[in-house]
Amino acid sequence: MSGGRKWHMHICLLLISLFLVSNRRGNILVNCFNKEGHEAIGMVAMSGMKNDQLYELKKILNGKDLVDIGKWGHLVHNKIKEAEPMHYNLQKNDCQKTDFTCEDKNGLCLLNSIKHFYNNIMSQSSQSSQPSQPTQLSQPSQPSQPTQPTQPTHPSQSEPSVPFKYPKNVQFTDSDSLKYLVSLISDMHQPLRIGYHYDDGGKKIIITHTTNEYGKVKSDLFSYLDYELIDKMIHKYESSWYSGWTHINRIFDEHKKDEILFKKNGINVIDIWAKEIINEFCSEFYLNHYVTKFMTSRKNELHFDITKEIDIPYDLEFQMERLLRINILRAGSRISIILNHIFENKKFSNFRKKSEFDRAEYNELEKYQTASVYRSNAIFINMAIICIVLMVIFYVNIVMSRRNKMYLPDKMEGVELQGKCN
Incomplete structure (x- = not known):
């Protein structure tokens, strides 16, 4: 799963990089009189x-x-x-x-x-x-x-x-x-x-x-x-x-x-x-x-x-x-x-x-200008949002559940441990 998580991160970084490049090429940040x-x-x-x-x-x-x-x-x-x-x-x-x-x-x-x-x-x-x-x-x-x-x-x-x-x-x-x-x-x-x-x-x-x-x-x-x-x-x-x-x-x-x-x-x-x-x-x-x-x-x-x-x-x-x-x-x-x-x-x-x-x-x-920024980069922005949402879901469902299994024993294991202690 660690390889899958790295793959997700690489995709997100690629999307963000493409978004920044498109911003530069689109001259969104225009320098003007102060x-x-x-x-x-x-x-x-x-x-x-x-x-x-x-x-x-x-x-x-x-x-x-x-x-x-x-x-x-x-x-x-x-x-x-x-x-x-x-x-x-x-x-x-x-x-x-x-x-x-x-x-x-x-x-x-x-x-x-x-x-x-x-x-x-x-x-x-x-x-x-x-x-x-x-x-x-x-x-x-x-x-x-x-x-x-x-x-x-x-x-x-x-x-x-x-x-x-x-x-x-x-x-x-x-x-x-x-x-x-x-x-x-x-x-x-x-x-x-x-x-x-x-x-x-x-x-x-x-x-x-x-x-x-x-x-x-x-x-x-x-x-x-x-x-x-x-x-x-x-x-x-x-x-x-x-x-x-x-x-x-x-x-x-x-x-x-x-x-x-x-x-x-x-x-x-x-x-x-x-x-x-x-x-x-x-x-x-x-x-x-x-x-x-x-x-x-x-x-x-x-x-x-x-x-x-x-x-x-x-x-x-x-x-x-x-x-x-x-x-x-x-x-x-x-x-x-x-x-x-x-x-x-x-x-x-x-x-x-x-x-x-x-x-x-x-x-x-x-x-x-704000609307133009969104329109000219709508695909990248939407994909970045989807990517972030997927990463959050992946983290909550997979990573957190694994941590729970590592640190919290299930019910049967709890009963056995309790018996040994008694």
């Missing part, structure tokens, strides 16, 4: 929302809040890959100057897209009472026509520098525009998304850094700053990360200055904020006394030498952690400033428009 970073920004933004404006926000998001929709844009672009350039605004210069010119022919650049969706929300008052028919994203469609420039209807509006043309023929609802606006402003505060073409926003800069377990990991600067550093910080400062630091009171003075700046410049303040973000990153990283040893001159411009590999020491990582925290706070603060202004000047219908983008909501996508 959700904790977006959630932290959402919590900061919610702390800055005023009561009346918070009511309007809940109304337009159908009861959800900014924490729930943080990474919505990235989930949508998992389905619409052509829209991914909206999350970047790389420059063809160096730290000596800033130039956020949008060179995408469809206007799919980060700052250009922020202005487009802000204008879209502020100019939808005449359309908000008429429900729009959702466009079927699952069907092949022609790209939408470029948005025709119109005169701003509110002093805070400013037309994008390039007409915006979405890769799918979609009529955005005010809810869609709001979700995109929040997601894109969050991304703007990741400095490498508005970095430099030369190093592809840090993706060509190869780094090594030390894990929390003191091992060495090779990566690129973009991935490190986009999600790896946040993961390290969460595990390193677990008790403080989930405490009350995600509140605008942490940068209250700066929040008030940004409010004044927005009232003065309207949505054009995005250009000012982006310039501050990249200039601070230049000072903290590219012009850091340690990193300057890895810089090289190209046509009177100073760039990182992408042929070299840089190790991130503790003091530099500490500076990056500080910069990451302050940018999370700034992103949430600035989102709340813009949304408070929007909801103060616009009222939205109690009847939420239907949007095809709803299928890409975070919760719905999680359900879809």
